[in-house]
Amino acid sequence: MINFKQTQFLIFLCCLLILLPSIVRGECTCEPEEEDRNKPLALKYKFAAIASILVTGAIGVCFPLLGKIVEALRPEKNVFFVIKAFAAGIILSTGFIHVLPDATENLTSPCLNENPWGKFPFAGLVAMTAAIGTLMVDVFATTHYTKSQLNKTQQGNGDEEKTGEQHETQVDVHTHAANGHAHGSVLLDPSASSHQLLRHRVVSQVLELGIVVHSVIIGISLGASESPKTIKPLVAALTFHQFFEGMGLGGCISQAKFKSRAVAIMALFFSLTTPVGIGIGIGITNTYDESSPTALIVEGLLNSASAGILIYMALVDLLAADFMNPKLQNSGRLQLGATVSLLLGAGLMSLLAVWA
Secondary structure, eight states, rough: OHHHHHHHHHHHHHHHHHHHHHHHHHHOOOOOOOOOOOHHHHHHHHHHHHHHHHHHHHHHGGGGGGGGGGGGGGGTTTHHHHHHHHHHHHHHHIIIIIIHHHHHHTTTTSSOOIIIIIOOHHHHHHHHHHHHHHHHHHHHHHHHHHHHHHHHHHHHHHHHHSSHHHHHHHHHHHHHHHHHHTHHHHHHOHHHHHHHHHHHHHHHHHHHHHHHHHHHHHHHHHOOOOOOOHHHHHHHHHHHHHHHHHHHHHHHHHHHHHHHHHHHHHHHHHHHHHHHHHHHHHTTTTOTTTSSSHHHHHHHHHHHHHHHHHHIIIIIIIIIHHHTTTHHOHHHHHHHHHHHHHHHHHHHHGGGGGGG
């Protein structure tokens, strides 16, 4: 038999279950939070963030590009595989731990209408669509460049057929080289290395696109904030974030073997994205409302797309490509080093979520 105290407890529990949704809904307001706003001090932190992120981002993206000077950093060296695995872990963690949760939070905010934003996981849908779209771009670009290269090769073969004796001499020389020297196979089949080079170029360009999208967004968010308490930890977190992300991008650019001008443009573009985003945020501080439905939807969709691109690039074009490389598969020591480096990069970037 139920006594009086148990009856009271059941009544209290029923009331709590009935009122809980309204209590939660009441705490989630769409008005800007009352933070310790200090505009002059916040502006100083923002300028410090611009300088810090610009310098560390530039150092990070340029570090793997020093292979021409430092022999250990060349793409064919073991150290390069370890560094690239570490950077790939950073990028993978960025997509899963930093960008995708932020997108989910934006698109499930109580400030948005329950229908449709609260009834469907749009963040996951957009991330999946962006990953599939990246695959399509990857395949299309590689196919297009490969066909172009093949047409050039066929035209070159047609010209060689017109020069009979010269062609026979070249074949003899190549055959001799193949029998006597290791580099003869490269002369006979340049298409393999050419195809690989094209893949590296496509990967580096698509990866930069994914990084740039979320770098601008986090820059605007930091620049629009007027709370020193919010900005201060973000400066440190984003400084490390940009440095390691730059290392991953710099490794891809190094393997792509672009001309010096193209390398400089890509490195500069990456280095400037977050500082430019902070500058935009400073400019729109008085009009930007991060809790407005428009801002939440735009940020959420862009972050979701960026997360899909980064996750795809990290898993498919960086990790799978390197871990399936015969050089790494034939060396247990290198496999172990790359695996530890990958886990270390992903773990350290995940820890930054505590301060970001």
